[in-house]
Amino acid sequence: MRLVTSGSIVQFENVGLRYGTGAETLSDLTFTLREGGFSFLTGQSGAGKTSLLKLLYLAQRPSRGLIRLFGEDIVTMPRNRLPGFRRRIGVVFQDFQLVRHLSTFDNVALPLRVAGVDQRDLETPVREMLNWVGLGDRSSARPATLSGGEQQRVAIARAVIARPELLIADEPTGNVDPEMASRLMHLFDALNKLGTTIIIATHDIHLLSRIAHHEMLRLDRGQLADPTGALRNPPRRHGQ
């Protein structure tokens, strides 16, 4: 049973993150992401966007504070329960993190294989997804032979192939041309309309205008620049 507290899929309360004994990279983060929402995470380089996403996709535990994901406290959760939560999350990494020795097809199929889907059941959806991102003819290519934009599209296809409940993308359109960026945003929008909660970290201010009902989180030196939430829940324009 998926328990989500009062319509929120992610809850942060006074979360701080410190690497080693250094200063806090993230401080006093308190926010929620509502289920089915579409959020952008912005901020300058070094503001802590990637660190915040790492907390969201369970690659890092916070140094303090409370994080609830899908209604459960994941800070104190035993690590043997984490894989089940990770399978509900799709991630587009900034550096793609494609598996070098696997083909494009196998990279995209990875989340399905991890979930135990049969080879015969994954052939069609993976081929369709590759066609959708324009890589149908590169299915057997290794990542090293792909351009930066192609690798990014493989990373996006891999993140969405298993229809995650929460999609986290770190600069997902940074290496693609405007046309492909537009197509990818349409894909994210379509997934969002199907119920996937989406959070995208980006520098690209133009992306924000492509999604009508978005929320925004702005990080400034590890802290939310809009602690009251006024900015991340902007007033809707008339007719929206």
Next chain:
Amino acid sequence: MMPRMQKFGEADRRLLPEGRLAGPMPWVIAIMMFLTVLAAAAGLGLGNAARSLGAGIGNRITIQIVEANPDFREAQARIAITTLQHLAGVRAIRRIESSELERLLKPWLGAGGLEADLPVPVMIDVDLRADAYGRLDLIRAAIRDVAPAARIDDNAQWLAPLAKLINALRWLATALVLLMIGATAATVVLAARAALDTHRSTIEVLHLMGATDVQVARLFQRRIALDALFGGIVGLGVGAFVLVLIGRRVGALGSELLGSAGLPLGNWLILAALPAGGVVLAMLVARVTILRALGRML
């Protein structure tokens, strides 16, 4: 598209790159297996020799009638045998024939046969039951009463040092086998750690996709098991070849004691099972090593 049991299938084994996981590991295991086969064969062979020796000398005495006068010698031999036949606990009495004595003495006296005036003692092998062997002094006294020229040798007494040596060598062989098992396990630990380091980025991606530690460990287990199987079969093959060669040389010696250290079919089957044992050991050690290492990751 219903998910089934969460383990990687046939097509997913390429999630780790093809080829050997940790370079020399199969060859190191082959060397370990070769030495293990030799040590195990030595242990089994020595066990057979010890059993054969025990069966041959256990509770056995040899009576020598050392008398220069052939008539007295023969008379004492006969009465000694008669006395033995009436003693409780005597299992078998065998007088060694002169032809056999001649054969035994041939290396010293030549092939010309025993001369009539050469006072060769009469020899009688006597097998006793364990209870009678415990009363050896009484038997010794009973024989000496009727055959004053009799000398009674307790075979176990003069073969005991050899039996002790064989037993010590058996323990040594067993210790060597255990050491080899330990060294093989250590090799697998090192190989598993090296493989984890080599494939750390892949493992991190798999983890972030939701792979469990057991799923990841299975990928490594299978590869390490294949390496161990390869090394085990090579080691067993070379070891068996060497054992056959040694067996032929021992056979050519014609030594009864060395011959008794041969390996029957059952022993060969035990040796043949060693690679399977090596594979199981490698899989278990790899699994424990990898799960412990993964447990330190988030």
